Amino acid sequence: AQTVTQSQPEMSVQEAETVTLSCTYDTSENNYYLFWYKQPPSRQMILVIRQEAYKQQNATENRFSVNFQKAAKSFSLKISDSQLGDTAMYFCAFMNLQGGSEKLVFGKGTKLTVNP
């Protein structure tokens, strides 16, 4: 079974600074996706960024980028120029693309607070 570990329960950063959230995962599969989802206090999960395992190039979406280290099974999220609206729970998630059950397996989350 796949597992996702987020070792930082809480983090804080000053507005406009950069912060990195850590995630490691465990799988024996080779074909999968990794995701970072954001859950603001209103609770609706929103996709932040996605990485296909077969791609060596790290995904980037505006201020959000990842550092995907496949051999180390590491998938960290970097948020540049942090904004107050980035305050939320961030979940790292894994999706196996083999076997027919394409479901998300989540980590426990990191609570990020951006301070003014």
Next chain:
Amino acid sequence: EAGVAQSPRYKIIEKRQSVAFWCNPISGHATLYWYQQILGQGPKLLIQFQNNGVVDDSQLPKDRFSAERLKGVDSTLKIQPAKLEDSAVYLCASREAGDSGELFFGEGSRLTVL
């Protein structure tokens, strides 16, 4: 495009009572998921539907939880009888066919069992 709709947003019940949650996925999305999110934890999959068939219900406590997706569109998750440990947010998500991988989530239904 309308998002994933869920109701009710909040529900408070006594233990041993029953409750039902409803989800209407994004139009055209074949796959529907129910997740349970206990406070301070990441969401855990309860059940996954592909159209109106069950793909994965391995973590659904079948002695008290049931779910259906009639006609392959909206879905209902029922808990009967509820226990204190069922207090959680129940998230519905949907995904279109293809390999984009992205799940779209509803705002969730918060259940408190007293």
